[in-house]
Amino acid sequence: MNRRKIDVVFSSILIIASLVILSSDKLVEGGVETDLGSMLLPRIVAVFIIIFSAMIGVPSLLNLIRKTPLRGLEQIDTEGFLGIGIYIAILAAYWLALPHLGFLVATPFAMFGVAILLEGRNWPVMAAVSLVIPLVVDYGSSIFLHVFLPPWTLS
Amino acid sequence: MIEILNNFFNGLGAVLAIGPIAGIIAGVCVGIFFGAIPGISAIMAIAIILPLTFYVDPVIGITMLLAVYKAGIYGGSISAILINTPGAAASFLTAQDGHALTKAGKAGKALGMALYASVTGEALATLVLIFVAAPISIISLQAGPIEKVFLLIFAFTVVGSMTGESISRGILSCCIGMLFAMVGMSSITGATRFSFGVPELMSGFTFLPLLIGVLVMPEVIDAIKKRKTPHYDLILEKSPNPDDNRVTWKEYRSVFGTMLKSTGIGTFIGALPGLGSSAAAFLAYGEAKRTSRKPETFGKGSLHGIAAAESANNAVCGSSMIPMLTLSIPGDDVTALLMGAFLIHGITPGPTIFYEHTDVIYAIFAGFLITDIFLLIIARAGFSFWTKVASIQRYYIFPCVTVFAIAGAFTTNQDLYDVLILICFTVFGYGMRLIGLNPAAFIIGFILTPLLEQNLDQAVAIVGKDYGMILASPFAWIFTALSAFSVFSAMRMKKKEKKKVAAPSAPERSAS
Numbered sequence: 001m002n003r004r005k006i007d008v009v010f011s012s013i014l015i016i017a018s019l020v021i022l023s024s025d026k027l028v029e030g031g032v033e034t035d036l037g038s039m040l041l042p043r044i045v046a047v048f049i050i051i052f053s054a055m056i057g058v059p060s061l062l063n064l065i066r067k068t069p070l071r072g073l074e075q076i077d078t079e080g081f082l083g084i085g086i087y088i089a090i091l092a093a094y095w096l097a098l099p100h101l102g103f104l105v106a107t108p109f110a111m112f113g114v115a116i117l118l119e120g121r122n123w124p125v126m127a128a129v130s131l132v133i134p135l136v137v138d139y140g141s142s143i144f145l146h147v148f149l150p151p152w153t154l155s
Numbered sequence: 156m157i158e159i160l161n162n163f164f165n166g167l168g169a170v171l172a173i174g175p176i177a178g179i180i181a182g183v184c185v186g187i188f189f190g191a192i193p194g195i196s197a198i199m200a201i202a203i204i205l206p207l208t209f210y211v212d213p214v215i216g217i218t219m220l221l222a223v224y225k226a227g228i229y230g231g232s233i234s235a236i237l238i239n240t241p242g243a244a245a246s247f248l249t250a251q252d253g254h255a256l257t258k259a260g261k262a263g264k265a266l267g268m269a270l271y272a273s274v275t276g277e278a279l280a281t282l283v284l285i286f287v288a289a290p291i292s293i294i295s296l297q298a299g300p301i302e303k304v305f306l307l308i309f310a311f312t313v314v315g316s317m318t319g320e321s322i323s324r325g326i327l328s329c330c331i332g333m334l335f336a337m338v339g340m341s342s343i344t345g346a347t348r349f350s351f352g353v354p355e356l357m358s359g360f361t362f363l364p365l366l367i368g369v370l371v372m373p374e375v376i377d378a379i380k381k382r383k384t385p386h387y388d389l390i391l392e393k394s395p396n397p398d399d400n401r402v403t404w405k406e407y408r409s410v411f412g413t414m415l416k417s418t419g420i421g422t423f424i425g426a427l428p429g430l431g432s433s434a435a436a437f438l439a440y441g442e443a444k445r446t447s448r449k450p451e452t453f454g455k456g457s458l459h460g461i462a463a464a465e466s467a468n469n470a471v472c473g474s475s476m477i478p479m480l481t482l483s484i485p486g487d488d489v490t491a492l493l494m495g496a497f498l499i500h501g502i503t504p505g506p507t508i509f510y511e512h513t514d515v516i517y518a519i520f521a522g523f524l525i526t527d528i529f530l531l532i533i534a535r536a537g538f539s540f541w542t543k544v545a546s547i548q549r550y551y552i553f554p555c556v557t558v559f560a561i562a563g564a565f566t567t568n569q570d571l572y573d574v575l576i577l578i579c580f581t582v583f584g585y586g587m588r589l590i591g592l593n594p595a596a597f598i599i600g601f602i603l604t605p606l607l608e609q610n611l612d613q614a615v616a617i618v619g620k621d622y623g624m625i626l627a628s629p630f631a632w633i634f635t636a637l638s639a640f641s642v643f644s645a646m647r648m649k650k651k652e653k654k655k656v657a658a659p660s661a662p663e664r665s666a667s
Contacts, residue, residue: 006590014327031346035615038346041608042337049330055323073320076589080380084585087379091578094561099571103562111554118382120550133555137562145210147566 001076004060011057018046018053086117103149107134159289166517167525169214175522178215182222183529189223190230191545192552193240195374197227198489202371203556205363205496206563213500213515218522220496224489225277225472225523226530228432232269232465233545237262247433248440248464255456262392263400266538268410268461271402274531275411276418276466280473281523283422284480291481292506300613301625305634307607310484312638313428314599316645318487320591325645328592332600333607335360342605343612355572360580362495364564364573365601368580369587369594370488372560375553376585386548402458410462413443417463421470426477428486432468439467473523479504480516483606488595491602 021027021042028038094110111130120126141147169175182204189200200223208216235246236253249269256265298306311333315326338349339359350356393400417439424435443463444453453460476493478484483505485491497504502512509516534541564577584594618624625631 003590010590014331027349029347029350031341031344034344034612036343036612038341038344038348041604041611042334042348045330045333045337049327049334052323052327052330056321056327073591080382083379083382084376087376088578088582091557091561091581095571095574095578098574107558111558114379114554114557115550117379118550118553120548122548122550126550129551130554133558137558141562141566145207145566147569149562149565150571 001078002064002070003074003076004064004070006076007060008057008064011053011060014053015050015057018049021046083117087114090114090117098150100152100154102152104134104138105152107137156286159286162513162517163285163521165514166519167521169514169518170218170521170525174212174215175218175518176525178211178219179222179522179526179529180533182219183226183526183533186223186226186228187230187233187530187534187541188544190227191233191541192230192547192549193234193238195552195556197224197231198492199371199374199556200227201489201492201496202363202367203559203563205492205499206566208496209499209566213497213502214518214522216500217493217496217502217515217519218526220493221472221519221523222526222529224493225273225469225526226534228469228472229270229273229465229530229534230541230545232273232461233266233541236265236269237542246436246464246468248436249461251454252457252460252464255454256461257392259456260392260394261399261456263394263538264398264402264406264458265456265461267400267402267535268406268458269465270531270534271407272410272414272417272462272465273469274527275414276421276468276470277472277530278524278527279415279418280422280425280470281520281527284473284476284523285520288477288480289509291477292509295481295506298506298630299628300610300617301628302630302634303610304607304614304625305628305631306482306484307603307610309634309638309641310428310478310482310603311600311607313641314486315596316642317428318431318593318596320593321649322642322645324591325593325596328587328594328596329600331592332597332602333604335365335597336601336604337608341608343608360576360601361564361567361573362601363499363567364577365580366492366495366598367560367564368577369584369597370492371556372577372581373585373588373594375556375560376581378549378553382549406458410459413459413462414466416446417443417467418470421467422474424467425471425474425486428478428484431475431487432471435471436464436468439463480508481506483603485599485602488598491595491598494602 021039025039027042031038090110090113094106097106097109108127108130111133112126115126115130138149141149185200185204186197189195189203190197201220204220204223208219211219231246232249232253234240235250236257239250239254253262253265253269256262311329312326315329316322318325318328336359339357340347347357420439420442421432421435424438425432440453440460440463443459444450447453447457447459449457475486475490478486479490479494483494483503485494494504502508502515560577561574564573565571567573587594587597614625615622
């Protein structure tokens with residue numbers, strides 16, 4: 001993957017967001033009046049973001065137009081990206097399932113899924129780890145930290 | 156000086172109790188374990204352990220975290236020496252000489268030298284921390300809000316310009332962190348900024364999930380990306396010659412000068428924000444090689460090489476606390492995380508820490524030194540054990556890390572919204588790495604912005620409408636000059652690096 005394209009898109013997004021911060025008064029609600037106001041620092045930071053985004057985006061854009069060969073760090077290796085997508089999907093599904101299935105039920109599935117994703121094939125040990133670790137974490141957090149992880153709420 | 160010693164011995168008394176000692180032992184074990192696994196750094200171990208320390212005494216919690224940090228840095232050398240895969244970037248040079256010794260059947264000697272150099276470097280740097288931090292804090296106590304504003308601007312500039320892939324990417328990372336810190340209710344005006352009507356955003360982003368998401372979880376993602384690379388078991392083969400399995404007193408004495416010099420370099424580099432342990436290791440290694448009688452042995456199994464790299468990168472552990480504790484400036488990602496830990500425990504790092512929390516801070520200092528003793532004992536006693544433990548397959552480790560991270564994020568406020576923050580910042584943190592933005596600069600920007608805003612408000616209240624008064628302080632000019640100098644020297648450094656990278660390609664071109 002060509003990082004220059006990402007640089008251009010990312011810089012453009014940051015510049016647009018910074019321009020919105022500089023020009024809009026609707027980004028702040030309430031608060032007391034002070035000498036500086038609530039938006040002074042965000043606006044100063046926005047100016048710097050525009051400057052440094054331009055310093056990244058403009059050379060990348062020029063290099064894209066000139067079609068200069070990619071240097072080492074400008075080439076993003078996309079091998080393994082499918083696995084990353086699956087991992088994020090597991091995390092999202094786990095987050096959605098947690099309030100309903102509870103920590104003790106949802107976690108073994110998430111752990112087992114991540115283990116398979118990491119090319120784990122030692123099923124009995126993986127299953128045992130996926131069952132024991134949530135139990136230990138749940139017990140430890142409730143007894144020692146007095147934090148109660150989400151319980152089963154479906155029934 | 157006597158007062159420092161007095162406070163230190165009081166702190167020693169406080170830390171020599173079952174709780175802190177148990178915390179230190181647990182921290183050392185966790186640190187070596189995580190540090191030794193290739194692909195897991197000390198910072199991941201600290202972030203995972205952090206939620207466990209919320210509910211214990213600050214002395215126990217923070218000494219435990221510092222033990223994880225120190226042991227984690229040492230642990231990185233185990234995989235570096237045995238399989239030439241550094242657990243941390245700072246162990247890269249240790250890998251060169253250490254693995255050469257392993258191939259020669261002297262793995263025990265290499266591991267021993269790395270351990271002794273680590274402990275020596277850490278202990279000496281801790282002594283510097285103990286005796287230097289309090290006097291610096293007396294000077295920094297005299298700084299008012301105006302001076303602090305310029306000091307913080309200096310910190311942003313140094314961290315931004317030194318840590319990134321390029322100066323613009325480093326400072327941009329810092330600016331983005333600053334912008335995220337301003338989401339939610341302003342502590343000065345009470346106004347809600349950038350919440351877009353979302354009630355959860357009104358209190359801003361919770362620190363711990365954001366931190367774990369940006370610093371820790373991308374390492375898990377990286378392991379998933381590289382999941383097809385084969386797993387190497389760490390094996391410690393013992394030589395029939397006992398001298399090959401240990402460091403003799405004569406050998407230790409011969410490298411002690413190198414250790415001292417490298418510790419000095421590591422301590423100095425660590426005290427400067429933004430450079431970190433890798434820079435210290437490279438500088439110390441280069442210096443040791445330059446002054447060595449046998450420079451040709453470096454990279455081929457030199458004990459001096461291991462001693463230089465390890466003592467320098469471990470010396471950074473102690474000295475990197477100096478700017479954090481005296482000026483509230485974390486120099487790198489680990490100290491940023493530790494600063495977060497201090498804040499969570501209700502201790503605000505800064506010059507007043509030595510007066511408001513004297514007992515706690517000196518107990519932590521004493522804990523630092525005791526950690527070195529336990530690191531020496533625990534690591535030395537179980538070289539074979541740690542190598543076996545560090546060989547655990549990644550498909551057992553990373554699912555556990557994922558669960559610990561999610562449980563840790565949840566425990567902060569007992570809110571599933573924090574888990575969502577963790578997931579979002581995991582993606583964001585990995586994205587940052589892909590495009591060359593620096594997570595450490597981002598976190599430092601995030602942590603220091605509330606301090607900047609508070610001091611800026613106070614500074615304006617002091618000068619009233621006469622804004623020119625802000626520049627009347629000599630510190631303002633000194634820190635502005637230092638900021639400009641740091642950007643200039645970073646530019647020079649990057650130029651030199653570029654030239655170095657370009658240099659080998661010239662002969663290659665002529666050859667082709």
